[in-house]
Amino acid sequence: MREISHKLAFVHDAMPVRYGDVFDPNNGVVQARVALGDAALLDRAVEAAHKAQPAWAATNPQRRARVMFRFKDLVEQNMDELAHLLSSEHGKVIADAKGDIQRGLEVVEFAGGIPHALKGEFTQGAGPGIDVFSMRQPVGVGVGITPFNFPAMIPLWMSAVAIATGNAFILKPSERDPSVPVRLGELFLEAGLPEGIFQVIHGDKEMVDAILDHPGIAAVSFVGSSDIAHYVYNRGVAAGKRVQAMGGAKNHGIVMPDADLDQVVNDLTGAAFGSAGERCMALPVVVPVGEKTAVALREKLIPAIAALRVGVSTDAEAHYGPVVTAQHKAKVEQWIQTAVDEGAELVVDGRGFSLQGHEKGFFVGPTLFDHVTPDMSSYKEEIFGPVLQMVRAESFEEALALPSKHQYGNGVAIFTRNGHAAREFAARVDVGMVGINVPIPVPVAYHTFGGWKRSAFGDTNQHGMEGVKFWTKVKTVTQRWPDGGASGDSAFVIPTMG
Numbered sequence: 001m002r003e004i005s006h007k008l009a010f011v012h013d014a015m016p017v018r019y020g021d022v023f024d025p026n027n028g029v030v031q032a033r034v035a036l037g038d039a040a041l042l043d044r045a046v047e048a049a050h051k052a053q054p055a056w057a058a059t060n061p062q063r064r065a066r067v068m069f070r071f072k073d074l075v076e077q078n079m080d081e082l083a084h085l086l087s088s089e090h091g092k093v094i095a096d097a098k099g100d101i102q103r104g105l106e107v108v109e110f111a112g113g114i115p116h117a118l119k120g121e122f123t124q125g126a127g128p129g130i131d132v133f134s135m136r137q138p139v140g141v142g143v144g145i146t147p148f149n150f151p152a153m154i155p156l157w158m159s160a161v162a163i164a165t166g167n168a169f170i171l172k173p174s175e176r177d178p179s180v181p182v183r184l185g186e187l188f189l190e191a192g193l194p195e196g197i198f199q200v201i202h203g204d205k206e207m208v209d210a211i212l213d214h215p216g217i218a219a220v221s222f223v224g225s226s227d228i229a230h231y232v233y234n235r236g237v238a239a240g241k242r243v244q245a246m247g248g249a250k251n252h253g254i255v256m257p258d259a260d261l262d263q264v265v266n267d268l269t270g271a272a273f274g275s276a277g278e279r280c281m282a283l284p285v286v287v288p289v290g291e292k293t294a295v296a297l298r299e300k301l302i303p304a305i306a307a308l309r310v311g312v313s314t315d316a317e318a319h320y321g322p323v324v325t326a327q328h329k330a331k332v333e334q335w336i337q338t339a340v341d342e343g344a345e346l347v348v349d350g351r352g353f354s355l356q357g358h359e360k361g362f363f364v365g366p367t368l369f370d371h372v373t374p375d376m377s378s379y380k381e382e383i384f385g386p387v388l389q390m391v392r393a394e395s396f397e398e399a400l401a402l403p404s405k406h407q408y409g410n411g412v413a414i415f416t417r418n419g420h421a422a423r424e425f426a427a428r429v430d431v432g433m434v435g436i437n438v439p440i441p442v443p444v445a446y447h448t449f450g451g452w453k454r455s456a457f458g459d460t461n462q463h464g465m466e467g468v469k470f471w472t473k474v475k476t477v478t479q480r481w482p483d484g485g486a487s488g489d490s491a492f493v494i495p496t497m498g
Helices: 039-056 061-077 077-090 094-111 153-164 179-190 206-214 226-238 261-277 291-306 328-339 396-405 419-428 464-470
Strands: 002-004 017-026 031-036 122-127 128-139 139-147 167-172 196-199 219-223 244-246 252-255 285-288 344-347 366-371 387-390 411-415 433-436 472-480
Touching: 017 077, 017 167, 017 244, 031 077, 039 128, 039 139, 039 167, 039 206, 039 328, 061 077, 061 094, 077 094, 077 179, 094 153, 094 366, 094 419, 139 153, 153 167, 153 179, 167 206, 179 196, 196 366, 196 411, 206 226, 219 285, 226 244, 244 419, 252 396, 261 291, 261 387, 261 411, 285 291, 291 344, 291 366, 328 366, 328 387, 344 472, 396 419, 411 419, 419 433, 464 472
Parallel strands: 002 031, 139 167, 139 219, 167 196, 219 244, 252 285, 252 411, 285 387, 366 387, 411 433
Antiparallel strands: 017 031, 122 128, 128 472, 344 366
16 A cells, blocks of 8 residues: 655654554545654754754855756646645545646746845934844744645745745644645755755644744744644633644525626536535635526526536546545535534535446435525534525615624625625625635735634735745845944933934
């Protein structure tokens, strides 16, 4: 059986004492096992990172950017291999896997412009003969803890900016689909990145706790469920680290009466069911405004959902594949039962879906609920599966209040042809990322990604200039070059520039 090990800057002499199973979600078979590290392994990885980081930080930003460009070329050259490897462990279809990688590469492209992003500020003549300037310097050694649902994109979001700004970076990917992160580490080395600047360590909660407590780690970036994000943030900050921790979501799609319903249905089926709903930016709640809108939308959704093709990840005709594990399949199906028990109308039931020849695969069919209400736990919590819930609203104000009052505030979308309604909604909704006729409003790489409320902990977002700020610290220098002679009496009061 294939074994997946760590990607480290040193030879790991001792064999790990624990392994985790890596499944093929298309057939339910264990296809590999991954070595799970411990605190001692982390110590050595951090030590190697500290040894390598000063020289990398001293490398001028143009040269660091060139490594990013070479790395991007190598990933593109190996796109097919990476996509198939990703799909085989996660279950998302090949086209979606390539999108996963491509969205990560867009941040790598942004990181290629790091010489510009690192420019500081300068004031000439801030006082008599005094100039003031600032510089951004790396924090040192950072760690990324990433989830199973985007095994390429999110590691690249974190690592590209962290490394380009001069840090050493250690990645702890999900143990459910760890192969692509290891392959990315190999490609980084091939691109010319020095040993020790990008390392991959595998592990579970034991490793996460070791990371959060380690005194040699300056910053931690995390993406996962909200409860764990909250835990990571609190424990990491208590240990003196800089932490950004992105959590879960329950994104809403508001459908106004004037919306193009054919386009809305097309967008909804992709946003709600793509990647089997395993996206923090999925659109699992649709809110039609007005009874007429709700009835018309439902009539169009039912045949569109019936036309969806669920298949193995290599099926080019499939719209989505299996969920990641048997445990997650059971969890999604339990949420469906919970919604039924709470009184929601089950319009399309995806439970019990079986694919011929892959009966042991972790498949869940597309599911649609209507007449869901805000007091239902299935509405309050993130299901993270191919389940779309319809919550009817009588007015724009009621629709606006639903995502604004929800515990999560990651993303939201409004579908309308009315510019005033869209403008009002974008300005007033209490959510971090807004789409106007865009169902999955993930910002482009040179902007920044981050939600509000229980969708994010910490005050700095992912990638873009927010990412540069997270992975650097500002040093401000006030300088004076005397023109000779004594400078006068010693100053015993705070200096001013008046």
